[in-house]
Amino acid sequence: MGAAGLGGAVLLGACGSSGSSGGNSPSPTTKRPPIGKEPGKLSILEWDGYQAFGTPTNKKAGGLIAGEDYTKKYGADGLTYSLIVNDSEALNKVRSGQQFDVIHPCIENLQDYVHDGLVQPWNTDLIPSFKNLNPALVKGGQLDGQQYFIPWDWGYGSVIYRTDKVDPADATGWELFWNPKYKGRISMWNGNTTNFEIAALKLGYGGKAMDHLSDDQLNNAKNALIEQYPLNKFLWSSEYSDLQPALQNGDVWVAYSWQDQWVYAKEKHLPMAYMNPSQGRLGWYCGFMLGKDTKNYYHAHEYVESFVNHKSCLSLTNLFAYGSADATIEPSEITNKAVAKSLDIGNPNVLSSADVHLQSWEPNEAAVQQAWEEVTASAG
């Protein structure tokens, strides 16, 4: 089937019968039915909280309006979400053969998805808002000259802590996670490889080294995490059901988090700070990839368009204080200007600045994941 399909694709490509307009559009694969003939039931691999507006978990006014254009046009009933807890789980799900139309991974796994043949390139001509997206992020989403990844959201990873419980003298850098004073009040993320990046930063392997650990460095990071792991109350998997309530009611004082939790705490006037560690913050950007065997090629494009359009990107920024790939957002459109300024969310170029360590592809990811399993198995 694979070989025959490929042969057919080459043939079609040679005849130029796919109607693609060249340029950035993908090499045509099979003859696709028009959008009206597609099943239209999109299966999406997502993080909790990003469900399109109009779906059962995101219905109330004031929610993230991303996806609204799509659900207005096609209804929300056809969308099914499989929620992931971390990047490794997402990749593993897709690798194990589960099929999704749209996936929302982060840039660190771009190579894995493409090289394992799990995704196909987008036809950017079908995404009108694509032209508004930040060129640096767009370029980062290309591989072998194809746009496999439509960048959408970006942000930081750092330490969030309760200012009423944590001594300011202790809150200097990532080493706060290792401070035995706060044993049982710490919660790292159940996000295996990220914890190795944190350990790497603490040990001084910042920048590119963070994702290219030598065997010795990996071993040191592992030992550091074995030391850290028992200090956790639990590892949080869900931002909303594990992390947020625990920080709010004081069960946890120190946690790994993205900036949205800090913004939430500020709104609720909770005494929390989002650290700018001496070693620098982590940075990330995520986006959309297109499942290799999707039967909803055109639906998937419309779905993604409804997420990367201007108003959705603006909603993402105003609601979660995440940065977006949309380069056309004006400072005047952002509601909370103080937060925006302190996080520099108008400027994705900070992701390549010296004090932000972009979470990138790890050539030895499997070894890092194996080491993480060893860390969790070593406790108690």
Next chain:
Amino acid sequence: MSAAVGRLGKVILGGYFGLMVVFLYVPLVVLVIFAFNNAYIPALPYSGFTTKWFHAAFSNTDLTGALKRSAWLALLNGAAASLLGVAAALAMTGRRLFLRSVWTTLLLLPLVVPYIVLAIGMVIVIHQLGYQASLTAVLAGHIVISLPYSILVIVPRLRTLDESIVEAARDLGADNVRAFLLVTLPLIVPALISSALICFTISFDEFAIASFLAPPGSPTYPVFLYSGTRTPALEPQVIALGAIVVVFSIVLVVAGDVSRRVLERRLAT
């Protein structure tokens, strides 16, 4: 029974039994009480009585869909596993069976293979064959883990049947199939009902296999339940429907047992 226990012993044992009953039921009662709690997080003090979570649960199509999916799966499993169980039990209680102990061991083996191992094994097989995770795969897994229970319920009942009745039927001209349908089957109906109920319960409750094999967008009830505990907006609904499931299953177990005893008594006389 004074030889086994004295008066003081009776009091102590009775008190202990009572305490254990309390221990066994308190978490379930708490679950039911908090299904009516007017707050997102189940905690004391009680925030007031409400039935809104039940309304919310029943209008949540994802939740009711998962429940229906699991009910169908469990029904199919109850029927399929019991059918295979009868076949196995008939063969195992027959006079001639080549390699009897081998087959018996093999068929009872799923009792001891950890579900998590079976689940990942099936994931690997499906991956190797290039298939997709599916509810059919979940059903296949459930049939296999239910089969030993079905056999263990049906075999004893078949053993208590006197072969001479079946033979009498044959002497009267019934062939094997007819003898089975007319004589054996009606006599093992209580055991079949028990088997179907137990297999239903096993499937309805099973998490490990379903969590690895249920396809995206089609979670079984336990899989939905698990994800529901990780979503604050869903948790009260999950608890509300859970309370109904708990109460219902206890009623079902009691009713099932009572009816089985009545049926068996009737058949015995």
Next chain:
Amino acid sequence: MTDRPIAEAPPRRLRLRPRGGRAFLIAPPVLVVLAVMVAPIVLIALYSVDVKTNLPFTPTKFTWSMWKDFLPPSGKFPNPFWHRFEISMVITVVVSLIAVAAAYPLAYFLAFVSRRSRYTLLLLILAPFFTSYLLRVIAWKIMLSNHGVINTALWDIHLRSHGDGLPWLIYSKFSVGLVLFYSWVPFVAVPIFVLLDRLDPNLLEAAQDLGAGRVTTFLRVTLPLSLPGVIAGFVFVLIPTTGEFITPLLVGGPGSQMFGNSIQSFFQDTPNWNYGAVLALWLVGVVFVMLLVFGRFLATDLREANS
């Protein structure tokens, strides 16, 4: 099941039966078990020696290396997964022992005190066992969590200062052990009850006629005779909890995850299914050995229950 439909079977007549009879009926269930259970375990075995793999573009070649890495002695450092296995087994065995100790008096009460209503009372303690396992764990999470029922109750009656939960109440070995104990204790009482219930009362009376006190009678007569039931009950908890992973997932913390969690995590979060296969196959092996050691007690018990 004690009541036989016909008290005495007539002597069997000599009669030639059709060849094979109903033996062929064994085929469908056996085929299903072979396809759905045996085949996956065989594949797990192949993964565990690297003959098959899920890692893309990785050559496969037979090797024992992962087994050597996992099994002790593996050099100076104990393998972390072996360490996890040991901790997991300690939890399992301790829970099983406590469950048996707690279930024995229950069975004793049912068999010797509640004569007429014993089946009704047995049903009373068994009924929770037949409700959803996951829901029972969730119910305990409501009880145990930091701002859960027990802690908030302690705050309300000023036994602890507000907001300060008992640190060991959840995410601990205690919480994992408690929930496992809760889940299995009713089930353990069944085999013990079956044996005690079948005990010939004359035996006990004879012992006492010979001058033995109740305690002596219990220790010398009742307990030894019920031992197969005790062991069966022990195994009833031991075997399923050996592969447990849901309870630690919901109420366990960093130090109280079990061996099953390592297996689940390997297959959920990593591409290295091969190493996960080693752990999974080891688990099957361990359970199988348990069955070889204890199997005859289970068989005794089943025969008892069937007679």
